[in-house]
Amino acid sequence: MARAKKGVMSDLCLKGENVHLWRGDHHVLRGVRFQVGAGECLQLTGANGTGKTTLLRTACGLAYPEGGEITWCGQNIRADLSAFHAQLAYLGHEPPLKAELTARENLEYWVGVRRRLDRHELDAALARVGADHWADRPVRTLSAGQKRRAALAGLTLMRAPLWLLDEPTTNLDAEGQKLVGALIDEHVQAGGVALAAVHHELAVSAGRALRRMELTFA
Amino acid sequence: MPDSGAVTSPLRPAFSTAGDAAGAAVSAVGAARLVLARDLKLAFRKRSQLVQPLAFFAIVTTLFPLGVSPELPRLRPMAAGVLWAAALLASLLALELLFRDDAQDGTLEQYALSGRSLTWLLAAKTAAHWLLTGLPLALMAPLAGIALGAPGAAVPGIVVSVAVGTVALSLIGSIGAALTLGVRRSGALLSLLTLPLDIPVLIFGARATELAISGEAYGVPLQLLAALAVLGLTLAPLAAAAAVRINLE
Numbered sequence: 001m002a003r004a005k006k007g008v009m010s011d012l013c014l015k016g017e018n019v020h021l022w023r024g025d026h027h028v029l030r031g032v033r034f035q036v037g038a039g040e041c042l043q044l045t046g047a048n049g050t051g052k053t054t055l056l057r058t059a060c061g062l063a064y065p066e067g068g069e070i071t072w073c074g075q076n077i078r079a080d081l082s083a084f085h086a087q088l089a090y091l092g093h094e095p096p097l098k099a100e101l102t103a104r105e106n107l108e109y110w111v112g113v114r115r116r117l118d119r120h121e122l123d124a125a126l127a128r129v130g131a132d133h134w135a136d137r138p139v140r141t142l143s144a145g146q147k148r149r150a151a152l153a154g155l156t157l158m159r160a161p162l163w164l165l166d167e168p169t170t171n172l173d174a175e176g177q178k179l180v181g182a183l184i185d186e187h188v189q190a191g192g193v194a195l196a197a198v199h200h201e202l203a204v205s206a207g208r209a210l211r212r213m214e215l216t217f218a
Numbered sequence: 219m220p221d222s223g224a225v226t227s228p229l230r231p232a233f234s235t236a237g238d239a240a241g242a243a244v245s246a247v248g249a250a251r252l253v254l255a256r257d258l259k260l261a262f263r264k265r266s267q268l269v270q271p272l273a274f275f276a277i278v279t280t281l282f283p284l285g286v287s288p289e290l291p292r293l294r295p296m297a298a299g300v301l302w303a304a305a306l307l308a309s310l311l312a313l314e315l316l317f318r319d320d321a322q323d324g325t326l327e328q329y330a331l332s333g334r335s336l337t338w339l340l341a342a343k344t345a346a347h348w349l350l351t352g353l354p355l356a357l358m359a360p361l362a363g364i365a366l367g368a369p370g371a372a373v374p375g376i377v378v379s380v381a382v383g384t385v386a387l388s389l390i391g392s393i394g395a396a397l398t399l400g401v402r403r404s405g406a407l408l409s410l411l412t413l414p415l416d417i418p419v420l421i422f423g424a425r426a427t428e429l430a431i432s433g434e435a436y437g438v439p440l441q442l443l444a445a446l447a448v449l450g451l452t453l454a455p456l457a458a459a460a461a462v463r464i465n466l467e
Contacts, residue, residue: 062327082334085330086333090327090328092324092327096328098256098323098325110328112244113332113339114249
């Protein structure tokens, strides 16, 4: 059983082959190639407007590339998009939190759509990101950094092997940035896959597991 | 997609993938129920949005007698038309917000990436819209009807026809709301898109209400209204999900 699990883990691989994507007349992604496997984190860097977010949205199946393909575990993600989505957790620019709900309620609804959550698990995730003291406050009373921490708790609760992160350290203080690095470290050390668009270097200690790819204006 | 099952790690809990081998997967209906519960909770915490269409309906039906005539025999023939025009516009008023907030804060993106059926999730949001707009309108309509000269015996007919008709209006509106997601100040465009589709609902609904007020059998227009609601239930969530996916791209 353990061997089978290990075999499955080593199969995890997100790969982009010759990906082309236009936004109107603007050719945003021109033949982009990338590969990130189990236990690896690929940092996407590049100036504003080079297509980091577009590449992430294409990799998670929200945007349709006009050319090339994205594969997950060797299979085109479009072959079974729902099954692929069930294996990924995506964190965009804005944390998907409702101002009128508490951080805890937001996570119950956000993550609860994907999987059942028990209270202890939720408490542990909130404590992990330092949210245990303010988890029951309405999100409208939280700072941008606290909202980002709550979103990070949601990310860990998804239990998805593939993380797609768009500027995960936005609005976070130095300690929060270290937290992001630690969460990614734990994720890749557990055999997960992470693809992150970043402006600032992630504080990840998993040396060899961290790779960089710079997008430039084509 | 290979079944990755659950992968354990000393550092963090098992990954749950491919339908969640750990048995914690949520069914499409379970996920939809959660979305419905969330939208209802949100609506009760943002009461101003909840009250707006109902206040609009009450104002229109109250002002009408002041503008036409306070005499009930003169108002009674117009009561069905007034009720339905006010109900349609009140329902439309709340539609603009149906998906907009969720699109802006990334919730719709998360729904689309949840691995659960977007059709079911959007159907749940539309159900919440009906529970918060259509159902209260159906419960308010008899009061407005009586103020416009409808007899007490017409109350069941008014409630049923407005309740069934607003189901169809919410479903048709969900397609328009999804199509206009990417448009700023989408209210006018939403009205242009949905009003032509709402006309049959208005015609059959007003006819059923009119027959109920005049004490005649209103079964036929009510059945046609129900047929429109069933048609909407079958097609609208699929169309709305497709439109949302296009807008998220």
